[in-house]
Amino acid sequence: MKYAYLGPSGTFTESALLQVDGAHESERVPAANVNVALSMVREGDVDAAVVPIENSVEGGVSATLDSIATGDSLQIVAEILVPITFVLAAREGITELGQIRQVSTHGHAWAQCRLWAEANIPAAVFAPAASTAAGALGLQDPEQHHDAAICSPLVAQERGLNVLVRGVEDNVGAVTRFILVTRPGKIPAPTGVDKSTLIIPLAEDRPGALMGILEHFTARGVNLSRIESRPTGEGLGKYFFSVDIEGHIAEERVAAAVSGLHRLCPSLRFLGSYPAVQGESPLIEEHNSNDAFIQARSFVDSLRARL
Numbered sequence: 001m002k003y004a005y006l007g008p009s010g011t012f013t014e015s016a017l018l019q020v021d022g023a024h025e026s027e028r029v030p031a032a033n034v035n036v037a038l039s040m041v042r043e044g045d046v047d048a049a050v051v052p053i054e055n056s057v058e059g060g061v062s063a064t065l066d067s068i069a070t071g072d073s074l075q076i077v078a079e080i081l082v083p084i085t086f087v088l089a090a091r092e093g094i095t096e097l098g099q100i101r102q103v104s105t106h107g108h109a110w111a112q113c114r115l116w117a118e119a120n121i122p123a124a125v126f127a128p129a130a131s132t133a134a135g136a137l138g139l140q141d142p143e144q145h146h147d148a149a150i151c152s153p154l155v156a157q158e159r160g161l162n163v164l165v166r167g168v169e170d171n172v173g174a175v176t177r178f179i180l181v182t183r184p185g186k187i188p189a190p191t192g193v194d195k196s197t198l199i200i201p202l203a204e205d206r207p208g209a210l211m212g213i214l215e216h217f218t219a220r221g222v223n224l225s226r227i228e229s230r231p232t233g234e235g236l237g238k239y240f241f242s243v244d245i246e247g248h249i250a251e252e253r254v255a256a257a258v259s260g261l262h263r264l265c266p267s268l269r270f271l272g273s274y275p276a277v278q279g280e281s282p283l284i285e286e287h288n289s290n291d292a293f294i295q296a297r298s299f300v301d302s303l304r305a306r307l
């Protein structure tokens, strides 16, 4: 297997990839950004890619949500959770926080350390980096101008960086969720605790349109674990919904919800069913069980056999 990931080496995304079975022994290709990593999958340069999709503080990673929602179809085959803690590393020679004028990191890392930065390095300007590791490596590049970076403790240690403060995150215990993405293929078998991801374009802009979508889940007892609206880019007011549900397409209630939604939004995208890392088997009421769906179908079939 050959994997792409948001690089360079030392990102949280690489830590996520290293949790994938066999990844230690596989070829790992760093990509400059999420779009590049996913294009490498689409074009067949790699077998799969790991990219961040959401974190418990800042929410969805727009670059990923948008990139998997459009273009050639992709499939999510696994999710990976990584607990996140950040350090503040400085350029060699800097010994005090007061000397820091410019700090570089990934936008999501900055969002998770903003209060700490306001309180401790108020004079520092934020310089966005393509990843935390890219910002960290920049500290060893004389051509770059930032004098500090917010990055993982691991990359700071591996690169022998000058760490001034550890644990600079505002929320202790933050977790980022990553996804393993392939070209469309076989769907992983259900485990009993699964998730599915859907992209649902808002077919018609009218009162109750979102309710119309949600009703398909409610009616079949399908719980949502994430819902985000993203602009389609076609003009103000044009949105699609990126949704994670608890359940697997092999389950009758999930299949029925997806089928109902497809009638409502034929351009819906099913991005995959895959094992959930956390959580328990969903509570399924009797009338939403596989058996109830199968019996209901055979009842209707028996009526229609008399046509």
Ligand SMILES: O=C(O)C(=O)Cc1ccccc1
Pocket: 006, 010, 011, 012, 013, 014, 052, 055, 084, 106, 108, 109, 130, 131, 132, 133, 176
């Ligand atoms: O930049 C990184 O290291 C990433 O992998 C993206 C990211 C940034 C901030 C929190 C979690 C993941």
